[in-house]
Amino acid sequence: MPELPGKQVYLTRASSFLCSEVERARKLIETACKGYKIKKVSTVEDKLVYTGGITHHEFAKELEGRTITGCERKGKNFWITLTGSGRLPMAHFGMTGMIQFKGQEPTWYRRRPKESTDVWPPKFHKFVMHLEPQKGSVSDEARELAFADPRRFGRLRLVPSPVEDHPPISALGFDPILSYPSLEEFKTLLLKKKATVKGVIMDQSFSAGVGNWVADEILYQARIHPACPVQELTEDQIGELHKQIRAVPEKAVEVNADSMRFPEDWLFRWRWDKGKKQPGGAKVKNEDGEFVGMLEQLKPKDKDFLALPNGKPATIEFIEVAGRTSAVVTELQKMPAGVDIKPKVTKGSKGGKKSRRGKADSDSVGRCQARQDCSQKG
Template identity: 45%
Template sequence: MPELPEVERAAGVIRAAAKGRKISKVETTEDTIVYTGTSHTEFAQEITGRTLVDTGRYGKVFYLLLDGDGRVPVLHLGMTGAIQVRGGEALYYRKKPKQDPNDWPPKFMKFILHFEPLEEGGEITEIAFLDPRRLARIRLCKDHLNEPPISALGFDPILSMPPIEEFQEKVLKRGCPIKALLLDQSFSAGVGNWIADEVLFHSAVHPEQTAKSLSPEKIKLLYRNIEYVCKTAVEVNADSREFPSNWLFKHRWGKGKDKSTLVLPSGEKASIKWITVGGRTSAVVQQVQKLEGASKKAKKEKIEDDTESSTSELTDLGDDTEDEEKKRKPAKGKRKAPPEPKQSRKKLKRSGLTQVTGQLTLSS
C-alpha cells in the first residue's frame, strides 16, 4: 500500500503539473465504493470551474485546495490507487500493471481533471486518478483538516511529530506489539508496513515486543528513526532506487529466495525471517532484532488502523489485503489438497527464512 512518501509524491505531481490552473472539465466514472459520501456526478459538478491553489497531505491522505467556498477533494490511494498525468506513466506503488502510457483515458480511471493552460495557446493538462482494485477513497470535505478522515488520524511524522516526552507517554500506555502500534493510523498517520519494519530494524526492536515494555533508550531510537525514515524517503521523492543501501527495504521483497545481499557490520550474513504481526507480514533481521522476554506472550489489543477503522473511516484499506488474497488462492499448476478429517485438522504456523547480504550501518 502507498505510504507517507508515496502519497507525498502523488500530491507533488499534481502540484507541479497544475498549481494555479483552472479545472475546465471533469470526467468521471460511476463507482459507489470509491466515491464516499458523494456521487461521481456531484464530485464533478462541485469542482468544475475552480482553480487549484495547492495540494497537501496528512498521513496517507492527500487533498486538493481549490478556490471558492465549495468543498475540496480529499483522496486516499488505498492499496493500488495511482495518479497519472497524460503522456506520462502512472505512479503505482511498486508493481505496475502492463499499460501503455499513451492509452487514454487510462484503464481503471475514476476521474480525469482537465486543467486550462496558464498562458493563451498553451496545452490543456489532464490528470487521472485510477484504481484497479477499488480500495481507494474519493471524498469532498468542507473543513478537510478538522473532519474525518484527517481529524481521526494521529501525528504525522513530517508535519506534526510530538515532543519525545509525549511520544514516550503514548507508547508506554499500550500493551500491544510495537509493530501493531506503529501501524495504528490513530497513533502514527502515514506509517505503513514497510516504514514500520524499516524503523524497527534501525532501532533494533523486534516487532512483537510489547510497546509498554520498551526502555526509554529504545523509545528514543524509535522516535528518531520514524522521522529519519520518513524524511529520507520524502527527500528522494519515494524513489526506492535512491534509498540508502543499508535499508531493509532493499532486501525485503525477495521472500523465499536464497540470494545474499545484506551483511551486518560484523561481516555476518543477515538472516531475514517473515512473521505476521498486527495482521501484516513483517520482515525481521534475527541477529539484530531480539525479542526481549520471549517467554511471555504480548498482550493482544485491538488496534484501530486503516483496515477496518470506524475512527478513520478508511475502510477496507489494509496493507495485508494482498497477503490474505495469496493465502486464499492456490498456486498455479497445483491441485488443492483435500481437507483433512476434522478430528486431525491442525492449525499450521507459517514462517519463512531467507539469508541475504550487503552493507548495513544501523542508525542510532
C-alpha cells in the first residue's frame, strides 16, 4: 500500500490527548477515507470501550454499507460522517487510543525495537473497517482502518445526527480552535467559576480539548500559577490567559501535533525528566507511567536548560493541582500576594530533588533546576 496522504510523523505521547492530536487523526481519516464505502467492520468485544448501551455487533451493523463523507471533531471527540440515516461512529482516545491504517504507523505511537507495522490487525484493536473505493473516492485502492486501545480508556459509541445536539458533544464547552469566545465572553464564563485556574481550563464543559500538559503550557506562557483561584486573576492575566488558550493549541495544530516541532521555549520540551540526571538516550514516561519519548528527542539540540528572560536556568517545580501533576516555573508563575493554599505531599513523587513545601492547592514536590545535570540542591 502506498504512503497515505499527509506526512507520517512520529509523535511523543504526552500525558493526555489534546485537540491538536485528535485534529491530526481527524484530518488523516478525512483525507484518506472520504468517498470510501464501509464494506465490512470487524469488531472485538469490549464492554468498557463500547459505550452508550451498544454492543460491538451493533456498532458494526450500523456502519456497514454506508459511505464516508468526512470526519469532524470537537474537543477530544471525533466522529466519522456517513451517508444514510443511521447513527454516526464517535471515538475518544482516552489515554492510549490510536488509529492505524494497514501498512502505516499508528497515530500516537513511537515504535519500540522489534515492533512492526506488518502485524495486522494491530494488537489491542477494537475494530477494523474494511473500506472499498467508490467513484469519486480519494483513491482507487482498498484500505483498512483500525482503532486500537491498549489500556482501554478510550470510548466508541454511536450518536444520532446532528451530533452537536446529543451527549457528549452537547455537554462540551468552547473548542479553542473551532469556536473561540471573545475576551468579554471568556471573562464572563471564567469568573462564574470558583476553582483553580488549571482545574477550570481542564474542565471539558468549560474548554473542550485541553489536556494536562497543554494546560500547564498555557499557564506557563501566560505566566499564571496553576493553583491560582480564578477569582484572584487580574484583568491583564485574564487577557493573557484568553490569548494563550488559543495560541498554544493553534501552534500544536500548525505543526500537525509533532512534538519535536514544538517551540524550543515551551515548557513541554523540558518537563519530562523532572530534574533527574540521566543520559539523553533515556526513556521518558509521563505521570501515568506511559512512554513519552527519548529524552534526547524531547529536549532542543544544543541547549542545556529552559532559560528565563535573563538567560539563567528556570526552576521547574512539580505540584499537584486539580488531581494532576503540574509543572510550574517558580520564577515566572507566582501566586498572588495574600493567597495561602496549604500544600500536600505527593506519594511516589519522582522529583529530582528533595520535596519542599510551597503555596499550592495541593502537593508541592520535586523542586529542580531545568538543567540536565540538576546539580544544585533545592
